[in-house]
Amino acid sequence: MTDATYPLAAHGISFMTMAYLDHAATAPMLAEALDAYVAAAREIGNPSSLHAAGRSARRLVEESRERIAAVLGARPSEVVFTSGGTESDNLATKGLFWARRGADGRRCRVVASAVEHHAVMDAVEWLRSHEGAVVEWLPVDQAGRVNPAVLTDAIQAHGDEIAVISVQWANNEVGTLQPIPALAALAAQAGIPFHTDAVQAVGQVPVDFAASGAAAMTVSGHKVGGPVGVGALLLGRDVAATPLLHGGGQERDVRSGTLDTPGVVAFAVAVEAAVKTQQEHAARVAALRDDLVERVRAAIPDAVYNGDPVDRLPGNAHFSFPGCEGDALLLLLDAQGIACSTGSACSAGVAQPSHVLLAMGADDDRARSSLRFTLGQTSTAQDIDELLAALPGAVERARRATAWKTPRQS
Amino acid sequence: MSGGVDSAVAAARARDAGHDVTGVHLALARNPQTYRTGARGCCTLEDSRDARRAADVIGIPFYVWDMADQFHESVVDDFVAEYAAGRTPNPCLRCNEKIKFAAVLDRAVALGFDAVVTGHHARLGADGLLRRSVDIAKDQSYVLAVLTRDQLDRAVFPLGDSTKAQVREEAAARGLAVADKPDSHDICFIADGDTRGFLAQRLGEAPGDIVDGRTGTVLGQHAGAYGYTVGQRKGLDLRVPAPDGRPRYVLSITPKTNTVTVGPREDLAVDTVTAERPIWHGEQTPVECDVQLRAHGEVVPAVVSVEDGRLTARLRSPARGVAAGQAIVAYRPDPGGDIVLGSATILTGENLTGENAHPAATSGTGASANG
Numbered sequence: 001m002t003d004a005t006y007p008l009a010a011h012g013i014s015f016m017t018m019a020y021l022d023h024a025a026t027a028p029m030l031a032e033a034l035d036a037y038v039a040a041a042r043e044i045g046n047p048s049s050l051h052a053a054g055r056s057a058r059r060l061v062e063e064s065r066e067r068i069a070a071v072l073g074a075r076p077s078e079v080v081f082t083s084g085g086t087e088s089d090n091l092a093t094k095g096l097f098w099a100r101r102g103a104d105g106r107r108c109r110v111v112a113s114a115v116e117h118h119a120v121m122d123a124v125e126w127l128r129s130h131e132g133a134v135v136e137w138l139p140v141d142q143a144g145r146v147n148p149a150v151l152t153d154a155i156q157a158h159g160d161e162i163a164v165i166s167v168q169w170a171n172n173e174v175g176t177l178q179p180i181p182a183l184a185a186l187a188a189q190a191g192i193p194f195h196t197d198a199v200q201a202v203g204q205v206p207v208d209f210a211a212s213g214a215a216a217m218t219v220s221g222h223k224v225g226g227p228v229g230v231g232a233l234l235l236g237r238d239v240a241a242t243p244l245l246h247g248g249g250q251e252r253d254v255r256s257g258t259l260d261t262p263g264v265v266a267f268a269v270a271v272e273a274a275v276k277t278q279q280e281h282a283a284r285v286a287a288l289r290d291d292l293v294e295r296v297r298a299a300i301p302d303a304v305y306n307g308d309p310v311d312r313l314p315g316n317a318h319f320s321f322p323g324c325e326g327d328a329l330l331l332l333l334d335a336q337g338i339a340c341s342t343g344s345a346c347s348a349g350v351a352q353p354s355h356v357l358l359a360m361g362a363d364d365d366r367a368r369s370s371l372r373f374t375l376g377q378t379s380t381a382q383d384i385d386e387l388l389a390a391l392p393g394a395v396e397r398a399r400r401a402t403a404w405k406t407p408r409q410s
Numbered sequence: 411m412s413g414g415v416d417s418a419v420a421a422a423r424a425r426d427a428g429h430d431v432t433g434v435h436l437a438l439a440r441n442p443q444t445y446r447t448g449a450r451g452c453c454t455l456e457d458s459r460d461a462r463r464a465a466d467v468i469g470i471p472f473y474v475w476d477m478a479d480q481f482h483e484s485v486v487d488d489f490v491a492e493y494a495a496g497r498t499p500n501p502c503l504r505c506n507e508k509i510k511f512a513a514v515l516d517r518a519v520a521l522g523f524d525a526v527v528t529g530h531h532a533r534l535g536a537d538g539l540l541r542r543s544v545d546i547a548k549d550q551s552y553v554l555a556v557l558t559r560d561q562l563d564r565a566v567f568p569l570g571d572s573t574k575a576q577v578r579e580e581a582a583a584r585g586l587a588v589a590d591k592p593d594s595h596d597i598c599f600i601a602d603g604d605t606r607g608f609l610a611q612r613l614g615e616a617p618g619d620i621v622d623g624r625t626g627t628v629l630g631q632h633a634g635a636y637g638y639t640v641g642q643r644k645g646l647d648l649r650v651p652a653p654d655g656r657p658r659y660v661l662s663i664t665p666k667t668n669t670v671t672v673g674p675r676e677d678l679a680v681d682t683v684t685a686e687r688p689i690w691h692g693e694q695t696p697v698e699c700d701v702q703l704r705a706h707g708e709v710v711p712a713v714v715s716v717e718d719g720r721l722t723a724r725l726r727s728p729a730r731g732v733a734a735g736q737a738i739v740a741y742r743p744d745p746g747g748d749i750v751l752g753s754a755t756i757l758t759g760e761n762l763t764g765e766n767a768h769p770a771a772t773s774g775t776g777a778s779a780n781g
Binding site for chain 1: 471473514522
């Protein structure tokens with residue numbers, strides 16, 4: 001554990017009483033961020049009001065904006081507060097598409113990687129089905145990475161028709177890092193706005209908006225020790241985006257809605273702490289992760305380690321366990337107090353084979369047999385001991401359970 | 411856990427009995443989106459949410475298991491194929507046989523569970539005998555009689571000694587929001603309740619003759635024999651009235667010739683039923699017992715024999731609307747709840763002794779939903 005402290009849950013399930021290996025889903029809230037939240041929530045004041053209470057709230061918001069800008073390599077005016085990663089991704093993909101196509105009717109193409117989070121993927125699909133966008137999904141290699149040459153080809157073929165390009169900084173499932181500066185530079189040379197979803201990357205790897213060359217970047221609060229329900233889109237000063245939400249004209253007229261002062265304040269505290277401690281955090285969780293990977297491979301020799309073995313998020317370990325259903329493994333581990341994930345959760349709770357693994361060339365069985373373990377600030381060696389105590393038995397059982405797929409003969 | 415009141419209370423009772431219980435909701439639609447607006451289907455997202463909330467209140471883990479492929483193969487495709495073959499399937503029975511107490515049970519056992527608990531209204535006590543529920547109107551032993559000894563040994567039915575009203579009362583007392591959720595009556599995969607439309611979509615139009623069972627005269631045409639059910643009177647649309655002016659009923663469906671045979675009501679009566687694939691729980695035959703020939707159908711006394719993979723029932727009084735594909739379930743009357751002796755799938759219903767003796771009258775009554 002680092003020096004940072006995390007509040008204990010008053011009741012229910014806490015990361016202290018279980019092996020919480022799902023930090024990529026949501027991370028425990030930093031005590032300092034929670035304190036800042038509670039303090040700000042006690043105050044009254046709409047940041048848009050002109051009186052003293054309003055000015056006081058506005059000051060908290062603007063100080064938070066400056067803190068986030070400072071640690072992420074952005075100007076304060078480039079920080080557009082939103083309700084979180086999904087809204088930021090929607091605002092970036094739809095907003096940049098509408099603005100660019102509005103300025104130049106030929107630009108009706110959207111280019112995105114085949115391994116985007118659903119918040120980008122489904123927004124882009126919506127643009128295709130409702131806005132007549134022509135969509136091009138950039139293929140990835142077996143590690144899940146977009147080769148910049150693929151983007152070069154796409155730009156050469158249809159550069160003057162592309163309205164927006166979106167490639168995530170780090171993959172939420174397998175943790176693979178993308179060559180963002182190289183991709184953003186290609187887009188910039190062609191005069192095409194480039195968006196990157198950096199939700200998983202902030203606090204894990206160095207992230208600098210200005211240096212990345214991206215026109216827009218998504219950041220979320222609850223993945224970095226802040227509250228759920230707040231995030232930001234970093235939007236270059238000269239980048240035009242058509243708003244999704246219309247109303248009071250807050251946030252550069254790009255995102256209307258009363259600002260969530262306590263959320264923004266706590267978000268800033270968390271982002272600042274995450275970025276400032278990034279290096280030591282990454283070293284610590286990478287060492288734990290490497291231990292986890294080595295021990296899982298020793299215990300389950302045929303486990304397939306997915307993603308890039310080196311160039312990945314420090315806290316991410318992602319495996320396929322041949323012959324197992326990922327959701328059976330999850331159930332068995334959950335019953336022993338170990339929290340992990342099979343990929344992105346779906347509204348009906350039905351596990352679909354991961355589009356990320358399929359894009360990486362995995363077959364349906366390998367995609368369905370995968371589990372994601374993600375470490376974070378509160379992870380300890382004991383969590384990994386607990387996982388390894390339970391995993392071999394769970395894999396053995398899950399393998400037996402796949403027999404149910406073969407229909408019974410009557 | 412379907413999202414209904416019965417499975418919620420069953421789960422709560424199993425937990426109270428000291429078992430380590432995990433809630434499982436079955437996703438049975440290949441694409442859950444398509445069921446989103448079908449409020450009557452049993453696997454809508456809303457039902458999944460109701461089941462999850464019940465599990466929360468009971469305090470048990472909850473998961474959704476995707477059984478869509480197995481369900482389509484074993485229940486939906488079978489349902490369509492049975493109608494195409496002129497038989498009348500019972501999809502709820504098939505689901506118990508192939509999904510709940512097969513695919514789900516096998517997976518659960520492999521994962522370390524000991525049994526599958528459901529909210530069916532039937533009794534299964536320490537003696538291992540399957541009996542009717544105390545609530546005769548809600549009794550579901552008919553659709554469970556297909557289970558083998560092995561399957562029953564891994565089944566738990568905690569609701570059999572309660573009436574539906576008591577189950578609802580208990581759900582309310584436990585703070586389960588599904589306490590007053592309406593019962594489901596329809597076939598869960600036909601969200602709009604239009605079975606004929608569902609079949610027409612899959613089987614297409616297949617025009618054929620409607621024939622008088624006594625004279626062989628062609629009385630009219632039909633658009634698809636699967637749209638008719640044994641015992642049906644309405645919708646025959648025959649222009650030629652019967653000579654005696656009395657109503658005519660569907661007597662049988664013959665897929666080979668794509669013929670629907672009709673006749674007077676008395677020709678529906680059968681006194682001998684032959685059935686295949688018997689599940690028999692050991693009682694020596696021939697045995698004097700009661701038989702039930704359709705879900706919630708009448709019970710008639712009979713002499714049942716099981717021999718060479720065939721079950722034969724000689725009915726003490728004639729029954730009507732006996733359809734191939736439905737189950738015949740044999741019961742021994744018992745003050746502690748009638749005991750299931752066994753069951754089989756009806757092949758033919760015949761009238762061998764009566765005034766209007768006619769061999770091999772079979773086929774199609776409406777499918778019964780009894781989940």
